[in-house]
Amino acid sequence: MFKEFRCISVFELLKEYIETGRIKLDKSKFAGKKITVHDPCNYHRKSNTSFGQHFLDEARWVTAQCGPEIVEMEPHGLNGICCGAGGGAWAMPYERERLDYGKWKADQIKATGAELVMAPCHNCRDQIMKGLTKEFGKEMGLDYETYYIWELVAEALVFEPWSEEEVKKAHEERDAQYERDGVDLEEEE
Numbered sequence: 001m002f003k004e005f006r007c008i009s010v011f012e013l014l015k016e017y018i019e020t021g022r023i024k025l026d027k028s029k030f031a032g033k034k035i036t037v038h039d040p041c042n043y044h045r046k047s048n049t050s051f052g053q054h055f056l057d058e059a060r061w062v063t064a065q066c067g068p069e070i071v072e073m074e075p076h077g078l079n080g081i082c083c084g085a086g087g088g089a090w091a092m093p094y095e096r097e098r099l100d101y102g103k104w105k106a107d108q109i110k111a112t113g114a115e116l117v118m119a120p121c122h123n124c125r126d127q128i129m130k131g132l133t134k135e136f137g138k139e140m141g142l143d144y145e146t147y148y149i150w151e152l153v154a155e156a157l158v159f160e161p162w163s164e165e166e167v168k169k170a171h172e173e174r175d176a177q178y179e180r181d182g183v184d185l186e187e188e189e
């Protein structure tokens with residue numbers, strides 16, 4: 001009943017689309033801006049432990065293609081600090097604990113001097129964008145915008161009308177991707 005399919009991360013998919021020219025980015029959109037990349041527990045450390053693969057390099061590569069200068073938090077990567085919203089803490093009634101733990105992340109972000117934060121996880125993004133800035137923003141002078149990785153890419157996208165040939169090629173690439181990943185959009189009755 002269930003078909004096997006290949007699982008691909010948003011980081012891998014965006015990297016593939018950029019490398020193959022399927023999407024084009026305007027680096028000038030974020031040129032001159034400093035960005036720091038938050039490394040979510042699930043996408044990097046847990047993924048590395050569970051599946052032997054993290055997406056640290058892909059996250060930074062895609063971010064760099066959008067044009068900003070990447071400034072790293074310390075520590076970062078597999079040694080990065082949780083933002084405090086992980087494990088469902090964002091949705092739980094432990095706001096004080098979540099924010100107290102998140103203060104470490106707020107300190108890290110502040111130390112980078114970044115104007116932008118890329119936080120690919122929805123819990124992390126909400127904690128960094130809503131929780132930390134609301135709780136510590138005025139006191140610490142936090143002044144940054146927070147983006148999902150796909151939002152950053154969407155902001156830098158170049159929109160150009162496609163020729164008939166480009167549309168045909170895109171459909172062929174889509175079909176090949178669906179074949180590769182085992183995607184079948186036709187419902188069986």
